[in-house]
Each structure stands twice: as structure tokens, then as C-alpha cells.
Amino acid sequence: MPLTPTHIPRGKQYIFTAVAFLLITVVNMLIEKWLGYQAIALVYLLAVVVAALFIDRGPIIFATVLTAVWWNFYFAPPRFAFNITDGYDRMMLVTYFAVTLTVGHLTTHLRARRLAEQQREEHSSALYRLTRELAQAADMDEIFCRSIEEIRKFFRADVALLLPAQQPPHALMPYTASLWSPKEKEMPMATKVFEQNEPAGRGTKDFTDAEGLYWPLCADGAPIGVVALRFKRAALTPRQQALFEDFIPQITLILQRQRLREAELNNKFLAESERLGRTLLNSVSHELRTPVAAITSATSSLRSSGTLSTAQQNLTTEIESASIRLNRVIQSLLSAARLKSGQLRPKLELYDVSDLIHVTLGNVSAMTASHPMQTHIETDLPLIKADFVLMEQTVANLVVNAATHTPPETPIEISAHAANGEVVLEVADRGPGVPPDQLDRIFDLFHRAPDAKPGGTGLGLAIVKGFIEVQGGRVSAANRPGGGAVFSIYLPATEMPVLSEETL
Amino acid sequence: MSDITTPSVLVVDDEPQIQRLLTITLESNGYRVAIAGAGQQALVLAAQHRHDAVVLDLGLPDLSGIEVLKRLREWTQMPIIILTVQDGEAEKIEALDCGADDYVTKPFNSGELLARLRAALRRANKGPADEPAFVFGELTVDLAARRVTRGTQTVKMTATEYALLRLFIQHAGKVLTHHQILREVWGPNHQEKMAYLRVYMARLRDKLEVDPSAPKLFLTEPGVGYRLSASP
Numbered sequence: 021m022p023l024t025p026t027h028i029p030r031g032k033q034y035i036f037t038a039v040a041f042l043l044i045t046v047v048n049m050l051i052e053k054w055l056g057y058q059a060i061a062l063v064y065l066l067a068v069v070v071a072a073l074f075i076d077r078g079p080i081i082f083a084t085v086l087t088a089v090w091w092n093f094y095f096a097p098p099r100f101a102f103n104i105t106d107g108y109d110r111m112m113l114v115t116y117f118a119v120t121l122t123v124g125h126l127t128t129h130l131r132a133r134r135l136a137e138q139q140r141e142e143h144s145s146a147l148y149r150l151t152r153e154l155a156q157a158a159d160m161d162e163i164f165c166r167s168i169e170e171i172r173k174f175f176r177a178d179v180a181l182l183l184p185a186q187q188p189p190h191a192l193m194p195y196t197a198s199l200w201s202p203k204e205k206e207m208p209m210a211t212k213v214f215e216q217n218e219p220a221g222r223g224t225k226d227f228t229d230a231e232g233l234y235w236p237l238c239a240d241g242a243p244i245g246v247v248a249l250r251f252k253r254a255a256l257t258p259r260q261q262a263l264f265e266d267f268i269p270q271i272t273l274i275l276q277r278q279r280l281r282e283a284e285l286n287n288k289f290l291a292e293s294e295r296l297g298r299t300l301l302n303s304v305s306h307e308l309r310t311p312v313a314a315i316t317s318a319t320s321s322l323r324s325s326g327t328l329s330t331a332q333q334n335l336t337t338e339i340e341s342a343s344i345r346l347n348r349v350i351q352s353l354l355s356a357a358r359l360k361s362g363q364l365r366p367k368l369e370l371y372d373v374s375d376l377i378h379v380t381l382g383n384v385s386a387m388t389a390s391h392p393m394q395t396h397i398e399t400d401l402p403l404i405k406a407d408f409v410l411m412e413q414t415v416a417n418l419v420v421n422a423a424t425h426t427p428p429e430t431p432i433e434i435s436a437h438a439a440n441g442e443v444v445l446e447v448a449d450r451g452p453g454v455p456p457d458q459l460d461r462i463f464d465l466f467h468r469a470p471d472a473k474p475g476g477t478g479l480g481l482a483i484v485k486g487f488i489e490v491q492g493g494r495v496s497a498a499n500r501p502g503g504g505a506v507f508s509i510y511l512p513a514t515e516m517p518v519l520s521e522e523t524l
Numbered sequence: 525m526s527d528i529t530t531p532s533v534l535v536v537d538d539e540p541q542i543q544r545l546l547t548i549t550l551e552s553n554g555y556r557v558a559i560a561g562a563g564q565q566a567l568v569l570a571a572q573h574r575h576d577a578v579v580l581d582l583g584l585p586d587l588s589g590i591e592v593l594k595r596l597r598e599w600t601q602m603p604i605i606i607l608t609v610q611d612g613e614a615e616k617i618e619a620l621d622c623g624a625d626d627y628v629t630k631p632f633n634s635g636e637l638l639a640r641l642r643a644a645l646r647r648a649n650k651g652p653a654d655e656p657a658f659v660f661g662e663l664t665v666d667l668a669a670r671r672v673t674r675g676t677q678t679v680k681m682t683a684t685e686y687a688l689l690r691l692f693i694q695h696a697g698k699v700l701t702h703h704q705i706l707r708e709v710w711g712p713n714h715q716e717k718m719a720y721l722r723v724y725m726a727r728l729r730d731k732l733e734v735d736p737s738a739p740k741l742f743l744t745e746p747g748v749g750y751r752l753s754a755s756p
Contacts, residue, residue, distance in 0.1 A: 306583065309609060313631035314541045321549050321634040347631055367614065367747070369702070370718040372726055375744050378737060395737065403722050408747035409613050516719070 033079040040071065041086050048095070057095040061112055064091060068120045072127040080124035088116055143263050146174055150267060154274040163278055165197045167271050171247065172199060174267070175260055180232070180248040182210050192246060202232050202248050210234050210246050217243060223255030235268060239276040247271075297361050301354065308350045315343045344386060348420075352479045355413065359486035366407035366491050370514060373401050373436045373443055376408065380415040381434070387420050390428040396435040402513035404443050410487040417480040418447040418507050426451025426504070443513045448506040453499040462497050484509075531576040531645060532556040536566040536592065537607065538585050546579065549634045555641075563587030567595055577603040577645055579637070580624075582615050590618055597623040603644035607632070613747035620701045620748065627699065627748075643697045643754055658693045660741055660753070663732055665693060672732075679731050684709065688724055689732075692742070697754030699745050725750060 028036070044067050048060045055063075064087040072080050092102055096109050104110050150170050157163040168179045180198035184190040192210055194201045202210060206221070213220050213234040221230040233249040233256070247268070249256075256264060319340045322328065328336065358364045374397045381393055404411075415434075422432045430450040437444055454462055463485040484507070485495050493511035500506050533555045535546045540561075547557045558575065560566035563584045570578065578596065582589030593604060606619045606627040616627050625644045628637045658665040662675045667690065672679040681689070687709050691700070706714055706721060714720070729736040743751045 305609070309630060310539050310541065314545050316631035317542075317545050317549065317634045317637075320636075321545075321552075324635050325552070343631065369747075370722055372722045374726070374737065375722075378739065379744050379746050397737070403719055412746055514719070516723070 028074070030076065030078065033075045034082060037071065037075065037079045037083045038086075040067065041083060041090075045090060052095065057091075057097070058109075058112065060095050061091055061116055064088075065116060065119060069123045069127075072120075072124045073131070077124055077128045080120065080128070084117060084120040084124070088113060091116075139259060143259075143266070146263060147266055147270060150174075150270055151274070154271065157274070157278075160275070160278055160282070161197075163271075163274055164195055167247075168195075168197055168199065171249070171264075171267065175249060175256065175264060176252065177233075178250040178252075180250075181245055182214070182234075182248055183245040184214070184243075194248075195245075198248075200232075200248075200250050202234075202250075206230055206232060206234075210248060214243050214246050221248075222251065223261070235264070237268065237272055237275070239272045239279070244272065244275055294361075294363065298363060301357055301361070301363070305350075305354050308354075309347070312343055312347050312350065315339065316347070319343065341386065351413070352417075352483060355483050355487070356479050359483065359490070364410075364486075364490050366410055366487075368405045368407055368491065370403040371406055371408055371411070373397065373404055373445060376406075376411055377415065377434055377436065377445075380412050380419065383412065384416045384419055384423075388423040388432065391423050391426065392429070392431045393419075394431050394433045396433065396437075398437040400516075401436055402438055402443060402516055404511045405514055406491050406493075406511060410491060414484050414487045414509065415445070415447070417484050418509075421480050421507075422447055422449040422451070422505075425449070430504075438513055441513055442510045445509040445511070446506055448500055448504060450500075450502075450504040453503060453505045454497060456499070459497050459499075463495060481507075530554060530556050532558065532574070533641070534558045534560060534566065534570055534575040534578045536560045536563070536578060536584065536589075537581040538562060538583070539581075542581070542607075545634075546637075549638070553638055561585075563589070563592045566592055570596055570600070575602060577605065577641060577648075579605050579607060579641070581607040582612070582619065583609070590615065590622060593619055593622050593624055601648070603641075603648045605637070605640055605644060616748050617701050617703065620699055621703055625698060647697065658696065661734070663741070665689065667693065674732070681731065685724060685728055685731070688728060692750070692752035696752050699749055699751045701749040703749075705749060 044064065048063055051063075052060055068080065068083050068087065071083060075083075089102075092104060092113060093100060096104055096106075096113075098105065104113065150167075153166045153170055154163055157166050164181055164183075168181055171177070171179045178200040180200050180202060181195035182192040182198075182202070183195050185193050192207065192214055209220055209230060210232075213236050217236045217238050219233070219235045221233040222228060223233055231250060233251075235247045235249070237244040237247060319336050323333065323336045323340070355364075377395060377397065381388075381395070419432060419434065426432070426449045433446075433448045435446045435448070463481050481497075488495050488509050488511070491511065493509060495510070496508045498506050498508070531554075533550055535543060535550070535557055537543055537546065537559075538561050543559050543561070547559065550557045558569055558573065560569050563586045566578075566580070566584075567587075569575075580589055580592060584592065589606065593606075596602075596604060603625045604623070606616065606624045607630060608616050608619070608627055609630055612629075616629075619627065625647070626640045628640055656666065656668040658667065664673045665671075666673075670686065672681055672686070672689070688705070691705065691708050702718060702721060706717060710717055710720065725742060726736075729739050729742055733739050733741055741753055743753055745751055
């Protein structure tokens with residue numbers, strides 16, 4: 021649906037006026053002898069007023085002057101002379117001018133208003149149509165396709181939509197439904213339009229001689245893509261451009277709404293799958309732990325009943341230590357599952373590292389009894405921001421790991437100090453150390469040293485790394501001078517509070 | 525053993541195995557046991573008969589354990605001990621802040637559960653601690669005279685350190701959450717000052733523990749708070 025052309029071109033109006041004047045003059049000459057020369061003036065007046073309905077002010081003035089002069093020269097006495105002797109005729113001439121000019125002005129004005137109204141209506145119905153078309157689109161692709169089709173219809177141009185590619189470096193690529201592809205040499209211009217959010221190309225102030233007109237699509241300040249138009253003939257007229265400038269925000273509005281809708285759906289889906297995952301994990305956790313809880317509780321009851329023989333006492337101890345070990349494996353598996361599914365939300369609070377180390381050593385004492393423990397904790401160590409439960413499991417994993425992989429009676433050293441704005445927590449042993457080629461992979465899930473003793477799940481160090489990373493820290497492993505391995509945890513140090521000194 | 529003087533414990537847990545186990549353990553240690561498998565049933569049983577304590581599992585099929593706890597606390601102050609899973613720190617804290625007396629983490633040692641239960645019953649029978657002095661090994665705290673001594677030596681303490689110590693003594697043997705300690709010692713507007721608490725706890729241990737690096741007196745409850753050990 022093309023827009024109504026404004027009106028007949030000015031030059032044609034003058035020619036039309038001149039031809040009409042000649043025809044009417046010929047008719048006037050024929051009827052003059054019946055009506056008299058004064059009525060002829062009224063015929064001219066009638067003709068000019070009718071003409072004013074169709075032509076502009078300039079041609080009307082032209083027609084007025086032409087008819088008045090000719091009437092004066094030819095019809096009004098004395099004939100073939102410009103002087104008018106009769107006062108009545110003079111009056112007639114002046115009135116004639118006044119009436120034609122007023123009528124000409126009024127009708128031109130009226131027509132201009134009607135035209136503007138018509139254009140406005142076309143403008144808004146075009147926008148309405150666009151909105152309706154786009155609102156029916158079910159997804160992003162359909163919005164793109166319909167936008168291309170609507171722009172093509174209204175502006176009689178080939179339309180292309182340039183969108184950034186999914187993969188880096190996110191170069192602009194024509195959308196599949198585009199009706200043309202801009203030439204390679206115009207792509208830098210399109211990219212510039214995309215980045216600077218300013219139109220360029222044919223008909224704009226930049227790159228006027230380009231083949232296409234490039235217009236940015238931008239929602240909430242974030243660029244979405246570029247609309248590229250290629251015209252068969254001229255570029256956009258000012259009116260078309262005004263309409264086009266109204267088209268763009270409509271399209272971006274719909275795109276934005278669709279994006280929000282899709283993001284919301286996606287979130288819902290994520291939340292649902294996360295909820296399912298959590299429910300499953302919780303019920304598995306419950307099913308695994310309840311029997312272990314029953315075993316632990318029952319054996320501890322047995323042992324404290326005080327009626328067991330030494331052999332029974334020893335057997336109970338075996339059951340107990342087996343269930344402690346089983347519980348740790350379950351704990352590790354569940355932790356690894358939580359880490360893998362991204363469901364671990366650490367609860368970060370300020371903690372005292374020394375406190376953390378002592379609680380942990382107390383908890384694992386049964387499993388590390390064969391190794392002397394040495395702790396070196398720097399005084400006035402800054403607090404760390406961490407999740408105590410995760411930290412406890414991390415340090416316990418490292419200490420138990422060291423106890424498992426080193427010969428009995430070799431010492432395990434746990435130390436903590438501050439360095440470069442970090443708190444460094446180290447667990448060092450005097451065992452065989454880690455083969456140098458394994459150091460990088462030792463924190464990988466299910467990685468086990470090739471010559472490792474049986475036992476261990478390959479989860480421990482992966483959990484250490486995962487737990488520390490979700491708390492914003494990092495881990496490293498190295499071999500010590502003099503033999504043995506050292507595992508280090510780095511966590512950001514916090515500022516110590518300034519306390520006022522008061523006494524009792 | 526079902527005379528009126530034996531203390532009665534209401535066990536609320538939906539796992540039959542844990543129910544049986546707790547029944548055996550508690551009965552062999554001189555308690556009468558009533559079992560509720562769900563939250564609603566627990567509320568009914570608690571209202572029908574007088575019990576001396578409740579052992580409440582937080583994972584129940586109908587009501588949440590926290591909900592049961594809150595409804596019980598609307599009308600009774602009897603000791604309530606929570607059973608929770610590992611890494612359930614958030615719910616432990618919530619339960620303690622809602623009025624639970626203590627918690628035991630599954631898998632639990634039955635000795636530990638019995639000790640907690642005994643301590644809670646003792647505190648409940650005694651009422652709020654108002655003894656003028658607290659003695660722990662060499663350490664003596666004279667609350668009336670506001671004097672702290674270790675052996676023969678007087679320990680100098682700041683006002684805040686003393687306020688913290690007194691709070692612990694008033695609740696000896698009971699877990700205090702970080703939240704509760706901060707509110708009592710620093711006031712309601714200092715809930716976020718966790719750093720203060722850490723620093724003052726380290727100072728208290730420095731001054732009062734025999735070996736500050738292996739505390740026997742001020743015990744850390746991982747991720748939850750602190751507890752003053754009731755017996756040396």
C-alpha cells in the first residue's frame with residue numbers, strides 16, 4: 021500500500037491553468053453577445069473558484085491576473101485598451117481580485133489540511149497494521165520475518181536484517197529471511213551503525229552514495245541488529261522517513277517484549293529443573309543417610325551398654341569406623357552432585373581460621389590417629405569470609421587425604437598465614453609426594469594417581485577445588501623440598517575490625 | 525519402668541527404624557518414650573499427655589519441623605532437641621532461634637544424644653541459672669562480685685568480654701547462635717558485626733582457656749554458634 025502522492029506537480033498546474041483559460045476565453049467570446057461583458061467577469065470568477073479546488077496558490081494568482089488582464093483588455097470597454105473609464109467596471113475589477121485571491125487562499129489551505137490529515141491517517145494505520153502483524157508473531161523468528169515483510173510493503177525496498185552471530189566475534193550476518201545481502205564493502209558501515217546506534221547510508225548525512233540505508237535496532241540501549249534497505253529508485257522521502265522512524269521503535273518494542281517473555285519462560289524452566297534436582301538429591305540423601313544414622317546410633321548404644329566382651333567391643337568399633345567412613349563417602353558423593361548441578365549456594369560468614377582448623381581436626385581425629393598433627397597458625401590472622409560447613413569438609417578432605425596416602429607416623433602439618441591480601445591455609449605431609457606430571461590434574465573429578473593405594477573415590481580433591489572456588493578462593497598443589505606434598509587454599513582476607521579498648 | 529517419676533520423652537520422627545532405635549536407647553536409659561510419626565500427631569500427643577522433653581526430627585512428612593517447634597513453643601517451655609541432617613546449618617540456626625534447646629546431627633552417637641537430653645532436662649528443672657559463681661577447672665567466675673580468677677590470679681577483662689562471658693554462663697551447656705549472642709551483647713542493631721564476635725571469642729579463649737588453640741571451654745558449633753561446656 022503506497023502512500024498517496026502529494027498532488028499534481030507545480031509545472032503541470034500552470035500548463036493546465038493556461039489551457040483552461042484559453043478554452044474558457046473561447047467560450048466567453050462566443051457567449052458575450054448574449055450576456056454582456058460584465059457577466060463574462062462572473063464566468064471567469066466561477067472558473068477560478070472551481071480551479072482553486074484543485075490547484076495551488078501560485079497558479080491561482082496566475083489565473084486571476086491572466087483573466088483580469090484579458091477581461092480588461094478584451095471585454096471591458098474600451099476594447100483592446102487597458103484603461104477603464106467606467107467606475108462600475110473599476111469596482112468590478114477590484115472586487116474580482118479580492119474574491120479570487122480570498123477563495124484561492126481558503127481552498128488551498130483547506131486542501132493542505134485535508135492532505136495532512138489523510139497522510140496522518142495513513143501513517144497511523146500503517147503503524148497499527150505493523151503492530152498488529154508483529155503482535156501475532158509467536159517467536160523471535162516470526163517477528164523478524166514479519167518485520168521484513170511489512171517494511172518491504174510500505175517502503176517498496178528490499179529489506180535485510182543483520183544480526184550478530186552467536187559465536188564470537190559476533191560479526192553481523194544477514195538473517196535468513198532477508199531479501200538481499202549488503203555487499204562486503206558496506207559491512208563495516210553496518211557494523212558502525214550497530215555499534216554507534218546511528219543510521220547511515222543512502223539518504224542520510226553519512227555515506228550518502230552507499231547502496232543501502234542502514235538503521236540500528238536497539239532495545240534499552242543494547243543493540244539488537246541493523247535493518248538494511250535497498251531502494252529500486254530514489255531513497256526515502258521525508259514523509260516515508262518519518263514513518264520509518266516510527267516503525268523502528270514499534271519493532272524494537274515488540275522484540276523487547278518477546279525477549280522478556282522468552283527470558284521469563286527460560287527462568288521458569290530453570291527454576292523447575294533446579295527444584296526437581298534438589299528434591300531428588302534430598303530424597304537420595306535421606307535414603308542413604310538414614311540407615312547409616314541407624315547403624316551409628318545402634319553401635320554407639322551397644323558400646324556404651326558396658327556388657328560386651330573385648331572381642332565384641334572390638335567388633336563394634338569396626339562397625340562404627342566403617343559407618344563413619346561410609347558416611348564420609350556418602351557426604352562426598354552428595355557434595356560432588358551438588359557441585360556438578362550448580363546447586364551449591366555457600367553461606368558466607370566471617371570465620372576465624374584457627375577455630376576452623378581445630379574443629380576440623382577434632383572431627384577427623386578417628387581417621388588420622390596414626391599421624392602426628394602439627395599446627396602452625398600465625399597470630400593475628402585476618403578473618404576469612406567463608407561457609408564453615410564447606411570449609412570444614414574441605415580441610416577434612418585434605419587432612420584425611422594426607423593421612424591415607426602417607427606412611428603411618430609421618431607428620432601432617434597444617435599451617436595458616438596471611439600473604440598478599442589472602443589467607444593461605446596449607447596441609448603438608450612427608451609422604452611420597454605427587455608425580456610432577458600429575459600436579460595439574462590432581463584436582464580433576466575422579467582423577468586418581470596411577471600408583472595410588474586402593475581406597476578413595478577420586479572425589480576428595482575435586483570437592484576441595486569446587487568448594488573453595490564457590491567461596492571465591494583458589495587451590496594449588498606442589499611437592500615440598502625434602503619430600504612430601506603440600507596443598508594450599510587461598511581465600512581473600514577481610515579487614516579486621518577496630519575495637520575500642522575498654523576494661524572492666 | 526513407667527512410674528510417674530521417670531521422665532517421659534516424646535520422639536517425633538517419621539522413620540520407623542529411627543523410632544525403634546530411639547525407643548530402645550531411651551528406654552534402656554530410664555526414660556518413658558512416646559512416638560509420633562508426623563507433625564500433627566506430635567502436636568496432639570504433646571497436648572494430651574505431659575512430657576518432659578521432645579526429640580524432634582526436622583524432616584517430617586506433613587508439617588515442617590520448624591512449624592511443629594513454633595506451635596509447641598506457643599504454650600510450653602519443655603526442652604526440645606532437634607535431629608537434623610549434616611549440612612543443615614540453616615535449619616539448625618532457624619530452629620535454635622525459634623526456641624529449640626539443642627540439636628544433634630545425624631548420624632548421631634547415642635551417647636551424645638543422651639548427654640544433650642540430660643543437660644537440657646537439668647537446665648529446665650533448675651530454671652534460669654542464678655548461681656553466684658561458675659567454676660570450671662581452675663577458672664572461677666564470681667558473678668556477684670564481677671570477678672574472674674584463674675587459680676589464684678585475677679583475670680582482667682573488658683566490659684564487652686565480661687558481658688559475653690556472663691551470657692555464656694547464664695546459658696551454660698546450651699548452644700547460642702551467632703545471632704543470639706550478637707543481639708544480647710551488642711544489641712539489636714549490631715546483627716552484622718560478626719567480625720566483633722570472632723575477635724572477642726578469640727580474646728576470651730586467650731584469657732580463659734588452658735590451651736587457647738584447643739578450646740575445652742568455649743566450643744565452636746560449626747556454622748551455628750558457640751557453646752559453653754557445662755562440665756570440665
